[in-house]
Amino acid sequence: MALLQEETLLADMTLNIKKTHSERLMPLVDTLLTESGTGRADLGGVAVSAGPGSFTGLRIGVATARGLAQGLGIPAVPVCTLQALAETVPTPGTLVCPLLDARRSQVYTALYRRGWEEPFSLNSLVEPKAMSLAELTANLKAYEEPVVFTGEGLQSYSVVLKEALGKHAILPAAPFRLCRAAMVALCGRALLAANPEASYLELLPSYLRRPEAERKAAEKHYEA
Secondary structure, three states: OEEEEOOEEEEEOOOOOOOOHHHHHHHHHHHHHHHHOOOHHHOOOEEEEEEOOOHHHHHHHHHHHHHHHHHHOOOEEEEEHHHHHHOOOOOOOOEEEEEEEEEOOEEEEEEEEEOOOOOOOEEEEEEEEEEOHHHHHHHHHOOOOOEEEEOOOHHHHHHHHHHHHHHHEEOOOHHHHOOOHHHHHHHHHHHHHHOOOOOHHHOOOOOOOOOHHHHHHHHHHHHO
16 A cells, blocks of 8 residues: 655555455554554545456455545545556556456456656556457567566466567566555546545446356356
8 A cells, every 4th residue: 555645655565465455454554644644634535456356355445445535535536456557667658568367267458558758648558358368469469569567467477478479578577566556546646636526435346357256146047
């Protein structure tokens, strides 16, 4: 999690561990505020990585953001996890492809190009979606240029990407693949500036596809 004041990053905390998010999240919020000398009443808005990703993790994160926004009476906005991942690649003109493991032989992905001129914004070329790795690599080959990949999906698919794209697959070291809270805050600041009255009631997870339990329930209903 991170805390921004205008363009100044006051605090940024990252834990890449498998402990239960629900048990650690609120204590970390308190730590972040305490260490940065910030009171809850000082907060002007909340941004949360709203997906795609782990269904359970998204629900916990979004529910926490909604609770904070409702309790403090401040706006709240959802940030696309894939965009936040792509924001970590600053080089102008670069093709950036964030990647998350979606299971069931699919990945969550999108494609962006960093602008050549200030403010060097990300331009969306392929909207966030779930697709097979074969479909993704086939689409990327058509660009015939280097692609910088990021995201935790690289842990599972780095070898496949290298085999499919060769020298055009640029794979950063593991610490640069994580979704950084500071990038979520940066994206959220822009969203809040565009919609300062954003309500927590409109803050929902973005799954990109139905949770497994819902999919199986629908299949059973159809079979019945």
